[in-house]
Amino acid sequence: MSDPTAALPKPASQNKAIWQQFSTHKGALFGLIILSILAIAVLLGPYLWVPEKLSVAQAIKLKNQNPSLRFPLGTDQLGRDMLSRMLLAGRISLAVGFVAMFIAIVFGTLVGVLAGYFKRLDGPLMRLTDMFLALPLIPLLLVLVMLFRDRIAAIIGPELGAFTLIVFAIGITSWMQAARIVRGEVLALKEREYVLAARSIGAAPRRIILRHILPNVISPVMVAATLGIADAIITESVLSFLGLGFPPDFPTWGRLLFDGLSYMQVYPIRVIWPGLAISLTVLSVNYIGDGVRDALDPRIRGR
């Protein structure tokens, strides 16, 4: 009987082992590369590609241009350079995805840990989760945005207002999966010997949760977080697509697609670019999520 792990080179650290497993997943690696390219493009692009300042008369003459060296993706119906709009839109789309996911994960983890650790809170918090799961989310999001958009815009400005509202609305309606996953994990971890040991030496619940439980629920949360980004980006673009997202001078990819729809028959390319960007982002995020799940699962790792 030879040790099955002996054939494999011994990984130096856990992080390295995780990375090794992750890099064997071709789709995940591909996704990571594509997402990095997109992220770098939208972060640095607006500094590298500064559209020329056009007067209104010039812009009107230059509207609906086809792609050229001057306008690599052409111009829209108001003579605005599509490439710079795409880059700016990507910034907001990705930012919405990350921030909304962050809100959902923080809230979901909080609810999950509280419900899993404190027996008294379990019932009420899980009822709350069930109730949120039964809410019709897209209609409610539409109503939320429609009704609160103007009010919030009046307080903190249209751009920041739309961003805050949409990010908050998406975050608050997508924490339920994370909460359920975390609760399940915490319920199992709570009975493990090291947690019992920590409790028996008189550690406070806060310390047990922060030191012993949270580090061990990180991996399922990471997977949920990755997939949450994809969901948030899609939800935001659905809102924008239905005309209830960001204002037109503060575009996201979904908004650009919505704007392009009216010109779809004549200039289909204007719909295809933002749609392709959304689809590529979501596809790579989903593949990364797949890879992260495999990499963080110690039963699969090293096989």
Add this chain to the structure above:
Amino acid sequence: MLTFTLRRLLLAIPTLLVISLVIFLLVDLAPGSPMSEIPLTVPPDVRQKMIAALGADQPVFVRYFLWLRQFFWVEPATVFDGWFGTNMAGDEQRILSWQSRSPVFTIIGQRVPQTLTVIGTAYLIGILIAVPIGIYSAYRQYSWFDQAGTMFAMIGFSVPTFFSGTLFIIIFAVWLGWFPTKYDTTLNVTDWASFIKQVKQMTLPVMTLGLANAAAISRYMRSSMLENMSQDYVRTARAKGMSERTVVLKHVLRNSMIPVVTVIALGIPSIFGGAIITENLFGVNGIGAALIGAIHSNDIPMVQTLAFIFAVLIVIFNLIADVLYGFLDPRIRYE
């Protein structure tokens, strides 16, 4: 089993009540109500009358209980009256839409057939595509077919329906000209020619939604099949000398369908949610389109009622999925 079903039914009632309260208050207390859109040039007493005519001058809880009563008693009673010619509802007021002043449920009744024809067909076709793909992917795990199926599912997950729909319109309607870009709601199917027309205009929306649904269901089918393929009873069946066909399509498939059926039941309410986008894109005049229209024109009773109907559907199908699971799988006993 019966006690379990009854207990779940009883538990669904408080859930629905809380949801109805949340939806009602959210829509009702939100700042941008139609009352604020009455022009300032309208004299105050006329303004008062306008608000009173909408029934919006009552305190919020009065309106909530009235709405609940209308939703759970007056509307079903009206339907009952319509079927059996009784007069149970009397002349009590029904839930009225603020944009058209006609009962909300009449509008919904007109819209639902459109949604069901298009979205329902799409869901059915999605299932019909997904199940064979899932079975064969699992049977030949890691074959090129399985890889292609995985790829297809990943793309189906990732490409949002509003983009795939738009692409289909550009390719099949604008460039190739095979199908119309918009769905014509007024078309009546009377003869063969109009039937062909109906099929043609349904193709693009059905394709869009069907592919998205098929992607998800084929994954569930595959993993469920894989789980069962390695079970002992499969080996026994093979050892008895049964044909591969019987083993896979009878023994394995039957057991694998259990979780898939519940997933399909759980997905039914979400097709109404997803329908909002597809209906909007193709101009199908269904309930998704009704909801968007109502939101844009601040038609509060319509939005509340539609959103609550979506919630009711979710709760009901969750219940059905749970009961179905226990019914199909004798190993599961809820006590």
